[in-house]
Each structure stands twice: as C-alpha cells, then as structure tokens.
Amino acid sequence: MVAAVGGQDSLTTISLYVGDLHPEVNETTLYDNFNTVGPVASIKVCRDMETRKSLGYAYVNYHTVQDAEKAMELLNFTEINGRPCRIMWSQRDPSLRRNNALNLVVRNLDPSVDSKALYDAFKRFGPIASCKVRRDAEGRSCGYGFVQFESLPVADEAMQRMNNTELNGKKISVVKFQRSSERQSGKQLYFTNVYTRDFFDSWTKDIFEKIFSRFGPVNSVYRAQDSKNRPYACVNFVQSEHAKAAISALHGAQFTEI
Template structure:
C-alpha cells in the first residue's frame, strides 16, 4: 500500500537542530478512511524510521475503526521526519492529519494557541491552510472541516504557543486568500480540537 503524495512543507536537515521535539516519539494519525488497517498504517510510515509500534483505535463493541491511531518511533527525529513528510498525504483516498500525540489534553482543552478560521475558499484544504499559518510559529494541528469529502469553508489551527496564534490572528484576519476575506478568531468551543 503506497501513500500518495500530498502538499506539505519539507524540513531541511539543518532545521532539525532548532526543533523542540517531544521526549515521546509518538504520533497521532487522524482523519483516516474507515477501511485503513494497522498494516496500512505500518506500510505508510515504515520508510520514515524505526517503528516501535502501530495502534489503530477501534470501537470496543463493534470492532469498527474510530478512524485514528498512533505510530510510535524509536526517536523523536524519526517521528518529526514522518510528520513532516506524511502530514496531509493521501491514504486510501483521505488525507491523514498527523500531530504529536498529546497524552495530556490540557493545552488542547483549554484552547491555548487555538484559532478558528472561516470564509475559506473551497480550494483551501488542510495542507494549504497549514502553509498559510506555519510562518507564524509551530502548527501542532490543522484541519479544514469536511462533510462527505466536501469542504465546509471553515477550519481550525492549533499552535504550540499563544504568542504564535496571536501573531497569526493579527496578520491574517481580514485578509484576502483566493478572493475570500478570511475571518480568524479564537474559538468559543474547543471540542473540535479533540482527537
């Protein structure tokens, strides 16, 4: 099972020294197609480094996929390379959303560094949205909302710091992208950032 190429920024080797890599080299992989298997995940990530384990989360009663899983690498650098190369690439017809596994959901639940973006042109996908925001800091997660494969014109961006989020908000709110006037704000509800 080959992973199709997607649009994502690539890190140069000298940039790894400046990264703040987490001690646990575990990646959350979300927005998976329901038919993706543990073997598919392993195959998609195996060229990125030494994989210690792969977990696909399933419903305890039905056994059906919950459409997310975890890939654990030997080193944080290998996990970082995998995230950079594979985030937003297509696996079984759907782009994977990859981020560092956050065992402690406090940052995600409190909304620190989170932004809501609306009035997006239908051509803007998650990879394009991330490319718009990544110049303001480290983006932990980025997602354009979809319904049955159709983009809904809004999305969410999570930065690693409030400072980066505020810089992005001030710079991008009320700007034009693809002919549409962006609305960027701090979301009122943070449930959309949950895994």
C-alpha cells in the first residue's frame, strides 16, 4: 500500500507519522495493527532508494480525523515486532517542524524512563506533537529526551513547572531546545555524559567512579561494547561543568593499571 502525498490540509490532518520501527516491519504489518482502530486509507513505509531497506518510519493515512486520533491514543508506544513505535501527526510544514520554541530537552533522566513514561509525565500540560528518549546503538538510554508541544504557551508552562522536579527518583532539567549552531554562537554547550575508550579490561565501575568523582558528583557509570564489540564506558555527572572539567583534565592522560 502506498500513502497519498499532497498539500491539502484535509490530507495532512489525517496522516500519521509512525517512527522507531523495526527494520522488518512492512506495510502489511502496519495495516494489521492500525486497521484495528479504524479503516486505513493507505500506508507507506519509507525506504532507501537504492537498497530498498526500511528507514525506520512510515506514514499511515486514515479517512477520518477521529480514527487517526483513536490510533494515536491506543497505539502510540505499543510494540510492533518487539519494538515500541512512536506516533505523531504528520507535519509537512518545515517551519512548524523546526520551531525550537515548542521543543523541550529533558535531561538527567533515570535509565528506567522510556519514551512512554516521558510522554505520560508531560501530557497533562497539553497536546504533545512528539516525544522521544534518545538511546545509544545498544538501545540504552542516553539520559535525555525531547518533548515537542503543539503550542508555545503549553511548552512554556511545562518547562516552568517540570524543571528541577523529580521523575522516577531523579531531579530532571527541562530547557528549550537549541541547535548546536545556536549554542555555539553565544552559549556554552551543555552535557553531563563523558564517554571514554582505551582503558584497562580490569577497570570496574568503582574504579571509573573513583577517577572521575574527583571532578564532581557522579550519577552513574556503565561499561558496554559498541556494535563492533569495542569496549567503552559512560560516566554521567550531575553538573555539566564537572563533565567539562573531567574531559579537560583526563583527555589523553596516561594511566597505569589500578
């Protein structure tokens, strides 16, 4: 099935973007899931033009706004082929998609907070256009996420009321999203995660914490391997300035085995 593409508002309002899809999800799989809430008009899984492999997202079109709203309510964050999908209204207007004032960055998230938990925490303020917790190549939370609202007053209220509150036992930071070019043109970059490689195999989480906590309180440490089986570690600090200090002092430093 191929989705209709057009510029009419009536088509745009009943078109849903479905993201974070498993590579093997196809039109038939989506039809079986989305047709349960109402008659589906058309579906298109977006694919690479050369390899024809799925790009991980699709468009599902309904005949009525009511059916599309029902799908958003019942199917958002449900699993398809073992992976939670993320649904939002299709927005073909680039100026609205890129409106940073509507987009919030939520930092210092507990690893237990997934996209649905983040959505549930913010939905009381008003309609959410998109919500996602960023994850690494192994599927682990990176400790931050994005919540984009449909209106500026709602986004502002959510930021003011949720900043410095606790979510799953950790105090979160909520700020307006800024592109890297905007941050570099007047404000310093904010980050709390420090990634490191080329360490001794014997180094445990306790050793990493002992080394890095000299620069400030450490939230968490984990060791893992990337997709090429190369070991790395991630140290999450409470404050960004402590993470920067650690990088400044330890980048390129030589260690003996502890």
